Amino acid sequence: MTYTPRAVAGMLGVAPTTLRTWDQRYGLGPSIRTDGGHRRYEEADVDVLRRMVVLTGQGVSASAAALLARQKPAIRPSLPLSPLGSEDAASARRSFLAAAKRLDEPMMSDLAERLITDHGVVSAWETVFVPALVELGELVADTGQGVEIEHLASGSVLFALRGIPRASSPGVLSALLSCAPDEQHWLPLEALGAALSEQGRMWRNLGARVPADALYDAVTRLRPAVALVWAHRPELALRVPLEELGARPGTVLAVAGAGWNGLELPPFVHRPATLTEAIRLIVDRTSP
Structure with missing residues (x-):
């Protein structure tokens, strides 16, 4: 394409x-x-x-x-995965936050890659990356300082997520991931995509601020098993043409992110509440 x-x-x-x-x-x-x-x-x-x-x-x-x-993220060898325990997760969060506040990008990237390699995307994302990034975001909101810390930390996580080999053999496109129009927070979609790569599923991420017509055209052309749209604020979620997207035959429509909380959704729209639920929805749609 x-x-x-x-x-x-x-x-x-x-x-x-x-x-x-x-x-x-x-x-x-x-x-x-x-x-x-x-x-x-x-x-x-x-x-x-x-x-x-x-x-x-x-x-x-x-x-x-x-x-x-131009430098592609390094691919780490896959090893048996074990979820992070609470104490290990807390220790990893402290280490990641300490490196972030020092602006130590190599340390953050190395830690993020090792966590994903050893424990998998879901465990690393839910127990380390999300809590750490939320804390950094709150620091910026409370003090007006630390934007550079938050951006560098997000970039380090992104680099690690993209180190997971992506499925490339011909087959059904399991998921088309997209942000709502004017939505700029697309790192959660990269986490979902990386987790799908661990499952051997093919996916594409249209990224941030995708116009409604561009999203509709992409769904029409690619015909994914699942199209999932992310929004973190209601005013952004309301700009997504759910009825038009839901009319596409053969594609399940799903939404994710806090922006959909409290909104009345058409009955055909799926609303996975967690990363694990989103993965299960997509994997189930493309399982033999």
């Missing part, structure tokens, strides 16, 4: 002129140009641009971010 510059800009929440600048200055452009000279981005191109957005958002200079964005 390929994407137009406008579609990619909408997925990533950047201006089309930004994509053009990154292409001209740093070579982060599309792999395909049509006979008519039109630019088309492949999935791998979009992945590089997503890393570019994360890095520049952390304050990394555009030239340095372009070099880092």
Whole structure:
């Protein structure tokens, strides 16, 4: 599948002129140009641009971010997984937060990768990453300081999540993940996608701030078993065209995030309350 510059800009929440600048200055452009000279981005191109957005958002200079964005996350060997116990999880949270407050990105990345490798995405996400990121977010809200800490911590978790090998063999697209229009918090979708990779399921993440028409078009073209839309505030959730998306045959529609709390949903919309429930919904839809 390929994407137009406008579609990619909408997925990533950047201006089309930004994509053009990154292409001209740093070579982060599309792999395909049509006979008519039109630019088309492949999935791998979009992945590089997503890393570019994360890095520049952390304050990394555009030239340095372009070099880092081209580097694929290292793939760690899989080992038997065991859930984190409460004491180990608490210790890991303290270590992660201490590294975050020192702006020690290598330490955070290493810790995040080891937690995922040893204990799996769900356990690491629910017992370490979410509580730590919530605490950092509250620090920013209470003091107005520490945005750089929160961004660097989120980037470290993202890098670790993307180290999980993704299924690439031909088959049904198990899940299409997307943020609601103007929703910018897309790290939870990456956690869900990484957990699906552990299950050997194919998935795609459209990323942040996906316009309603772009989401509808993607569901129509890709025909995923499950389309899941994330929103963390009600005013963002209300912008999702649930009725139109639910009319697509063969695709189960699901929503997740605090933004859906208290909203009346059509009966055909699934509302998994936890990461585990979302995984189960998607895996059950694509099991033999």
